[in-house]
Amino acid sequence: MTNFLGQGKLSRRGLLQGGAALGAAALLGMPQGLQAQPRRGGMLRIAVVQGGVNDTLDPTTFNGGQHIFLGWCLRNNLTEIGADGALKPELAESWESDDAITWRFNLRRGVEFHNGKPFKAEDVIASLNLHRGEDSTSGAKALLDGVTEITSEGDHLVRVVLSGPNADFPFTLSDYHFNICPVMPDGTVDVSGTGTGGYILENFDPGVRTRLRRNPNYWKEGAAHFDEGEVLLINDPTAATNALVTGEVHAIESSEYRTLALLGRRPDIQVESVPGGFHGTFAMNSAIAPFNDNNLRLALKYGIDRQAIVDMVLKGHGVVANDHPISPMMPYHDAELEQRPYDPERARYHLQQAGHDALTLRLSVSDGLYVGAVDAVTMYREHAAPAGLDIEVLREPGDGYWSDVWMRKPFFAGSWGPRPVPDMILTSAYASNAAWNEGAFSNARFDELLVAARGELDQTRRASMYAEMQRLLSDEGGSIIPFFRNHVYGRSTNVAHSGQVGSDWPLDGHRAMERWWTA
Numbered sequence: 001m002t003n004f005l006g007q008g009k010l011s012r013r014g015l016l017q018g019g020a021a022l023g024a025a026a027l028l029g030m031p032q033g034l035q036a037q038p039r040r041g042g043m044l045r046i047a048v049v050q051g052g053v054n055d056t057l058d059p060t061t062f063n064g065g066q067h068i069f070l071g072w073c074l075r076n077n078l079t080e081i082g083a084d085g086a087l088k089p090e091l092a093e094s095w096e097s098d099d100a101i102t103w104r105f106n107l108r109r110g111v112e113f114h115n116g117k118p119f120k121a122e123d124v125i126a127s128l129n130l131h132r133g134e135d136s137t138s139g140a141k142a143l144l145d146g147v148t149e150i151t152s153e154g155d156h157l158v159r160v161v162l163s164g165p166n167a168d169f170p171f172t173l174s175d176y177h178f179n180i181c182p183v184m185p186d187g188t189v190d191v192s193g194t195g196t197g198g199y200i201l202e203n204f205d206p207g208v209r210t211r212l213r214r215n216p217n218y219w220k221e222g223a224a225h226f227d228e229g230e231v232l233l234i235n236d237p238t239a240a241t242n243a244l245v246t247g248e249v250h251a252i253e254s255s256e257y258r259t260l261a262l263l264g265r266r267p268d269i270q271v272e273s274v275p276g277g278f279h280g281t282f283a284m285n286s287a288i289a290p291f292n293d294n295n296l297r298l299a300l301k302y303g304i305d306r307q308a309i310v311d312m313v314l315k316g317h318g319v320v321a322n323d324h325p326i327s328p329m330m331p332y333h334d335a336e337l338e339q340r341p342y343d344p345e346r347a348r349y350h351l352q353q354a355g356h357d358a359l360t361l362r363l364s365v366s367d368g369l370y371v372g373a374v375d376a377v378t379m380y381r382e383h384a385a386p387a388g389l390d391i392e393v394l395r396e397p398g399d400g401y402w403s404d405v406w407m408r409k410p411f412f413a414g415s416w417g418p419r420p421v422p423d424m425i426l427t428s429a430y431a432s433n434a435a436w437n438e439g440a441f442s443n444a445r446f447d448e449l450l451v452a453a454r455g456e457l458d459q460t461r462r463a464s465m466y467a468e469m470q471r472l473l474s475d476e477g478g479s480i481i482p483f484f485r486n487h488v489y490g491r492s493t494n495v496a497h498s499g500q501v502g503s504d505w506p507l508d509g510h511r512a513m514e515r516w517w518t519a
Contacts, residue, residue, distance in 0.1 A: 018080040019141030031220045042518035043228040044495060046507065047240045047252040049368055050415075051233045052399040053207030058191040059179045062132050065253055066206075066233050068176045068417075069510045073212055073229065074114075075179035075195030078124065079170050081420050081509060083502045087171055088451035091180055091196065092117065092158075100165035100455060104253060106348075107156040111219045114200045115184040121152035126183045130191075140177035142427050142434045144363070146454075175424060176510075196232050198224025198514045207233055207399065225517035235368035237400035244269065244490045251491040251516075253506045257315045263490055271319050274487040276503040277327035277418025280370060282380065285410045286478030287440040290361075292475055295354035301340055302347035302386035306482040311374040313379060317486040319365050324473040325416060325425045327484040330505065332422050337474065347387035358388040364405050365413040368398025370485065373413055382483075388443055407438050414438055414479075422466050423454050426448035430473060439478025446472050494519050 006027060039368035051066025060070060073431040077447045078092035089095075092105040111119040128150055131138040149161040162169065172178075182190050191199035198220065199212035212229035232249060234240040240252040241259055245266070255263060255271060264271045284291035284300070306320040315469060319328065322340055326333050351359060365377040381391040405412055419425040428434055431450055432442040446469055455466035473479075502509025508516065 008371045022148075025425070031482070036226050038222065038496075038517040039519075040225050040517070043230065044226045044229065044513055044516065044518075045230045045232065045234045045235040045249040046128050046512060047243055047249045048507075049233070049237075049240070049370070050402070051207060051235075051400075054400070054403065055206040055217050056191070057193040057201075057204065057226055059127075059177050059181070059421075060136060060140075060191075062177050062238050063139055065506070065510070066231070068505060069231060069253075069507065069513070070193075070204075070210055071176055071179045072197065073199040073453050073513045074193050074201055074232070075181065076197055077176075077178050077180065078107075079174045080175050081502065081504045082512075083498065083508060083515065085420070085499045085503060087174065088422065090174075091124070092170075092173075096171050097169075099169065100167045100169070100346055100457070101162050103160045103162070105158045105160070108219065109156055109160065111196050112217055113181065113196055114215060114302060117182050118155075118183075118189040119196055121158045121457060122155075122183050122191070123180055124158045124188045125150045125152060126187075127180045128178065130181075130189055131177060137435065138177060139428065139436045140175055142431055142436075143172050143175060143177075143424065144202050145433070151506045164451065165457075166423070167455065168423045171421045172424060179513050187270070188517055199229055200409060208235070209233070211298060212503075220514075223514050229513050231513075234329065235366075237371040238365065243488070245491065246482045247492070250495045251507060251512060252489055255488050257313065257317070257372055260315060260488070262396070268493050270411045270491045270493055272487075272489055272491060272501065274501055274503045274506075275319075276397060276484070276487050276505075277325070278370070278416075278485045278487060279321055279325055279327070279416050279481050280373060280376060280483065280485065281414040281416065281438065282377070282480040282482070283407075283412055283414050283438040284478050284480075285440045287442070289495075290354065290356075290359065291410065293354045295350045296356070296359075297476070297478060299347045299350035299354065299387060299389065300384070301480055302350065303387045303389050304480060304482050305342035305383045306340075307342075308383070309376050309379055310483050313375045314485055318483045321481040321483050322470075322474050323477060323479065323481045324470040325429065325479075325481060326466065326470055329418065329484075330420075330422060332463050334463075334467040334470045337467070337470055340474065344383075345387040347384070347389065351388050356389065359443055360390040360392060361411055362392045362394045362409075363411045363413065364394045364396050364409045366396045366401045366405070368401060369413055369415045371488070377413055407436070412438075416502070420455050420504060422469075423450070426450055426469060429479075430469075430477070436494075437452050440481045441473070441476075441478050443476065 050063040050064030080090040082088045097103045146162045202211040210231040237256040241256045243249045456462040497516045
């Protein structure tokens, strides 16, 4: 299968087949502290963000950095996004479909869970069905809404039937929610942390730290090199940076922008900035007043200076966005869509059209969302003031933000990691029925286009559909998306990687524990 990710085009054969024939891309140039040959042994200590004391290892609850990183230490998916950005086989050795409706996934043989149970089709079926139940609250439920049937054909082949064509379905199964867990003898699914992954759970203290040891029977060759691992939750970026400098950890998920220059001068630390589709949002509940008036939403969108935030808050480690989540790194990004400028006068015009000469709004934010989140909101307050918009910055604690603030307050900051194809992020966060539709966006035309584009194999028509969806979100959506931020993190030169790191999530696609090694 030829990988055209980032070019906005895929062949029909590439869309409908994949697996063992996928090749590896050439390595990028190797920065300081990297070596070509992995070494076994040692311990990796990692600091991650976005988590709390109430976190569990149940993949239906996953929504932040701690969840994603641990999920891929302990488990595997059917498919994965490699460090080169290509879709690759993981527990599925290969897959095929003739019509993008009926998919067959050939499963690896000889793979065992940490408890010794052989990996079989029953585990795949049960793990995917965790997200499909009528009472499921999984954030990935909408991604499987089109699934009508999941059955097995023996122990090592899973057949998935969809209600309509979905050319991106194998990409969907790489989503971090779709970890494969073992079925218990009583038919229930073990979500305690047992998996087929490179590391076995020793101790899980949510919100504090997790200890891991290498799986001696890991099925992947040339992976999971460390004997031990420790994952610490440090939501405070200053504290995380201090932990890296003092040697308490070997790498941190996000580096503090203010200290990047100083950090980069240290011979024992490598700062890495990887472009990707991570984006912060300022989301409003557009189903309730005053945000149900699109003039107000437009006022808020014209009232932010995006380039100033990229320059001052991100220190240039990102690019401006246009109130939709399809980054320039993604296929089907519409480069022809006119960029919305900072225009206080136009913002004031739309505010008056919404019936207000001036308006005070409270915007919730937390340091734990991403480095610079509070600074971005503070700058937004300054930008919006000339338009008659008084945005009060409500600083919320990081612990419990996702459960108590996000999608519960009427106006709040959020953060989203990139997805490999547009359908995944649009279905998860913008479809009318999406569990994570943070802006309460509901548009019949958008929903119609989303379904049509999912099954369209003509790439010109597909690109046109995604372009229209981007325009609808930019003009009418309930989420202000000011920038796409690079993954910027620090790594001790005591640990190394191949020189090519994943851009889908920080820390090498959140797979540093599997891909890195002791230098």
